[in-house]
Amino acid sequence: xxxxxxxxPTPAPSKQTLASAYIDFTGAGNDWxxxxxxxLMEKEAEIxxxxxxxxxxxxxxAEESMTSDxxxxxxxxxxxxxxxxxxxxxxxxxxxxxxxxxxxxxxxGIRPGDMVIVADANATxxxxxxxxxxxxxxxxxxxxxxxxxxxxxxxxxxxxxVYGSEYAKxxxxxxxxxxxxxxxxxxKPIIIKDKYEVSGSxxxxxxxxxxxxxxxxxxxLWYLKAEGDTRARFTDYLEMAMIESEKATVTVSxxxxxxxxTMTGTEGLFAAIGARGNESTGITxxxxxxxxxxxxxxxxxxxxxxxxxxxMLFCNRGTALAIDDMLASMNSYGAGGxxxxxxxxxxxxxxxxxxxxxxxxxxxxxxxDWKYLNDLSTRGLINGMDxxxxxxxxxxxxxxxxxxxxxxxxxxxRPFLHVRYRxxxxxxxxxxTWVTGSVGAVxxxxxxxxVHYLSERCLVVQGANNFMLLN
Numbered sequence: 001x002x003x004x005x006x007x008x009p010t011p012a013p014s015k016q017t018l019a020s021a022y023i024d025f026t027g028a029g030n031d032w033x034x035x036x037x038x039x040l041m042e043k044e045a046e047i048x049x050x051x052x053x054x055x056x057x058x059x060x061x062a063e064e065s066m067t068s069d070x071x072x073x074x075x076x077x078x079x080x081x082x083x084x085x086x087x088x089x090x091x092x093x094x095x096x097x098x099x100x101x102x103x104x105x106x107x108x109g110i111r112p113g114d115m116v117i118v119a120d121a122n123a124t125x126x127x128x129x130x131x132x133x134x135x136x137x138x139x140x141x142x143x144x145x146x147x148x149x150x151x152x153x154x155x156x157x158x159x160x161x162v163y164g165s166e167y168a169k170x171x172x173x174x175x176x177x178x179x180x181x182x183x184x185x186x187x188k189p190i191i192i193k194d195k196y197e198v199s200g201s202x203x204x205x206x207x208x209x210x211x212x213x214x215x216x217x218x219x220x221l222w223y224l225k226a227e228g229d230t231r232a233r234f235t236d237y238l239e240m241a242m243i244e245s246e247k248a249t250v251t252v253s254x255x256x257x258x259x260x261x262t263m264t265g266t267e268g269l270f271a272a273i274g275a276r277g278n279e280s281t282g283i284t285x286x287x288x289x290x291x292x293x294x295x296x297x298x299x300x301x302x303x304x305x306x307x308x309x310x311x312m313l314f315c316n317r318g319t320a321l322a323i324d325d326m327l328a329s330m331n332s333y334g335a336g337g338x339x340x341x342x343x344x345x346x347x348x349x350x351x352x353x354x355x356x357x358x359x360x361x362x363x364x365x366x367x368x369d370w371k372y373l374n375d376l377s378t379r380g381l382i383n384g385m386d387x388x389x390x391x392x393x394x395x396x397x398x399x400x401x402x403x404x405x406x407x408x409x410x411x412x413x414r415p416f417l418h419v420r421y422r423x424x425x426x427x428x429x430x431x432x433t434w435v436t437g438s439v440g441a442v443x444x445x446x447x448x449x450x451v452h453y454l455s456e457r458c459l460v461v462q463g464a465n466n467f468m469l470l471n
């Protein structure tokens with residue numbers, strides 16, 4: 001069934017005053033030059049409900065101040081040694097090509113005397129490491145003449161895991177040591193600005209429409225509405241920038257009348273997960289059994305990483321309904337009827353076909369709709385155009401991580417996700433607002449009121465390997 005939207009409302013933010021933004025009191029059909037008073041409905045109709053989308057980051061993270069142009073943090077590497085290797089040399093040589101996470105590189109911690117497990121799609125063989133030279137290790141299987149005779153093919157893509165060591169009586173100790181791998185990440189804040197302006201005459205003009213808005217504005221002065229909408233939109237921009245931003249990989253120069261510079265960007269949530277986290281093709285809703293298989297694949301990926309038990313799933317409407325269908329099909333009533341809920345599962349009371357949480361394996365998932373992915377004026381618009389690369393949801397681990405703070409010089413417990421904003425005793429740039437002009441408190445000879453908004457912030461995504469992006 002197709003759905004057609006008829007009659008697109010025209011009011012929208014614009015840079016200029018247009019005739020279409022005003023009611024025509026003199027034209028045909030709207031002539032007030034008559035003796036009869038029309039029935040005025042003064043209250044502005046709120047046809048879009050709550051139009052703001054901010055609040056996501058406040059639910060899943062925290063905010064902290066910073067006094068630098070850059071935030072740097074370190075994350076632990078994996079404790080155990082596993083690699084992707086190429087098998088060659090008649091099945092006696094292993095050449096390291098990638099680490100256990102699939103990152104290309106020849107650095108490894110395999111040492112002479114280690115016991116390793118070598119496996120490919122055909123077989124698994126346990127070996128003793130005889131010698132190591134650079135990226136190559138010479139091994140000897142315990143139970144077969146060589147890896148080839150044990151079923152391991154001379155090919156790329158085999159896996160190698162160190163599981164211990166063995167030494168003969170009277171042998172000397174290790175001739176090499178393994179040091180922890182240091183992994184450091186950084187991000188930089190960006191400056192976000194906006195501005196609202198109204199002339200002194202318009203600020204003092206009363207209207208017949210009673211305005212309302214998300215910022216609590218009300219009354220018959222239209223500039224209250226416009227300033228409140230600008231403030232609400234700027235608040236949304238603060239969150240959207242932390243979610244969508246990317247670091248610049250090419251030179252992006254900006255030239256304005258009052259500033260010149262190079263835009264460097266910052267790493268947002270989606271970019272961080274795409275670079276250091278996990279991605280899934282998403283829950284499609286085409287088939288409940290395949291959706292469950294997709295979830296099982298996600299669980300397997302989580303097992304490889306932090307195995308954090310509780311995870312929050314923020315998704316668009318299609319994915320939310322697909323998960324509901326998947327869970328309903330698992331219920332004993334799903335095949336032949338419906339599952340009753342809300343009031344002690346009584347059939348004659350209310351029917352609940354939605355699920356807010358579920359447990360699969362050893363993981364708990366708490367599902368919530370994310371308005372940002374559904375709203376036609378935000379990500380919902382982009383997802384509707386590019387369905388191949390659409391963002392359908394994100395899984396975020398609950399809890400905190402232990403990280404080393406460069407400023408304090410010690411380990412701290414922090415949420416995996418938090419916003420860092422610039423602040424000092426002199427200037428707090430978390431969210432600055434100031435008014436200039438001659439309306440109200442006079443600060444200049446400008447016959448207008450200018451309201452300025454500014455923030456300087458960035459997002460820190462720690463442990464991105466525990467996040468999942470649903471594409």
